[in-house]
Amino acid sequence: xxxxxxxxxxxxxxxxxLAMILDGAEGVEVVAEAEDGAAAVRKAAALRPDVVxxxxxxxxxxxxxxxxxxxxxxxxxxxxxxxFDLDEYVYGAMRAGAAGFxxxxxxxxxxxxxxxxxxxxxxxxxxxxxxxxxxxxxSTAPARPTPALxxxxxxxxxxxxxxxxxxxxxxxxxxxxxxxxxxKTHVSRVLTKLxxxxxxxxxxxxxxxxxxx
Numbered sequence: 001x002x003x004x005x006x007x008x009x010x011x012x013x014x015x016x017x018l019a020m021i022l023d024g025a026e027g028v029e030v031v032a033e034a035e036d037g038a039a040a041v042r043k044a045a046a047l048r049p050d051v052v053x054x055x056x057x058x059x060x061x062x063x064x065x066x067x068x069x070x071x072x073x074x075x076x077x078x079x080x081x082x083x084f085d086l087d088e089y090v091y092g093a094m095r096a097g098a099a100g101f102x103x104x105x106x107x108x109x110x111x112x113x114x115x116x117x118x119x120x121x122x123x124x125x126x127x128x129x130x131x132x133x134x135x136x137x138x139s140t141a142p143a144r145p146t147p148a149l150x151x152x153x154x155x156x157x158x159x160x161x162x163x164x165x166x167x168x169x170x171x172x173x174x175x176x177x178x179x180x181x182x183x184k185t186h187v188s189r190v191l192t193k194l195x196x197x198x199x200x201x202x203x204x205x206x207x208x209x210x211x212x213x
Contacts (some may be wrong), residue, residue, distance in 0.1 A: 004031045005118040006076065008040035008048065008063065009055040014104070018053060018081075018111075037061030045076035047191050050119040054098070056082040056089050064092040071097035071197055077118045081106075094204075097197030100124035122168045123199045149209060151193045157211065159186040162205025163199050173211040 005022055009015045019030040031047055034040035035055075038061040045051055052070055056063040067078045068092055079100035080093040093101045101120045102111070103126050114124040152160065155176075162172040169183045176183070188197060196202050206212055 001018040001026070003028045003051065003102060003115060004047070004049040005115060006030065006032050006034060006040065006044055006049040006052045008034040008037065008052060008066065009057070009081075010035055011055075014055075020163055021108045021111060021116065025115075027183055028112065028115060030089050037063055040066045040185040041069045041073075041075075044070045048077045051115050052076045052078045053081050053115070054078050056080060056084070056093075064096050066091070067093065068109050070135065079114060079124065094198065094200050097199070097201075102126050117168065121199075123203075125200065148194055152190060156186055156190050156193070157199030159183065160190050160202060160206045161211040163187070163190070163202045164204075164212035166203060196199075 005019045005028060007015050007022070007176060008179070012035070014075075015033045015035075019033060022028045022030050030154045031049055032043045034043050039065075040052060040054060041061065041092045047180060049102055052067075052075075054067050054070075057067075061069075063080060063082070070076055070078055077099040078097070079102060080098045081104055084096050084134050089099055100114055100123055101151070102124065106114070106126070117124050139148045149157065149160075158176060159172060161176060167175065169187070172183045173180045187202075190202055191197070191199070194202065194205060195207065
């Protein structure tokens with residue numbers, strides 16, 4: 001199945017470069033481009049792509065607000081892609097529900113791999129910011145009441161712990177001895193029960209709750 005991607009960036013040359021890389025990858029197709037956040041939200045709602053590559057700094061509606069709107073509407077999964085390795089962007093992207101955060105310096109192979117992972121239901125983070133992201137969110141996010149975890153089944157708690165370790169759906173399936181489709185169902189239920197927008201947020205919660213070391 002072809003992975004459909006929307007590229008949102010206010011620089012035409014960058015959009016063209018990203019589109020060229022993605023269109024050149026097997027099983028990936030760029031279905032539209034957007035020059036600002038508002039256009040990204042409209043086109044995502046109309047086209048329902050699998051993944052949106054979202055720049056942060058854009059005129060009008062910025063990438064973080066646009067990400068929040070796209071996620072809340074259920075239009076697509078979002079990878080925030082930016083030139084700037086700033087905590088406010090990393091934290092904002094996760095709070096908005098982005099499934100991934102990458103720097104524009106990412107190489108072509110890693111970019112394509114990230115799109116495929118997110119389309120498959122996994123999350124991706126720039127390695128250089130992962131530890132800061134976990135630490136920042138855990139220290140600033142309001143504490144969630146413990147009873148929220150009591151709503152999870154034992155299997156869902158196992159899946160949450162695996163998310164805390166940063167495991168992909170495939171890795172979780174291997175560890176628990178179940179199919180990837182079953183893992184996706186469990187992840188979806190975990191996010192719904194805990195009122196989370198992304199598996200990255202779930203990973204932070206798992207660490208904060210002591211489910212992983």
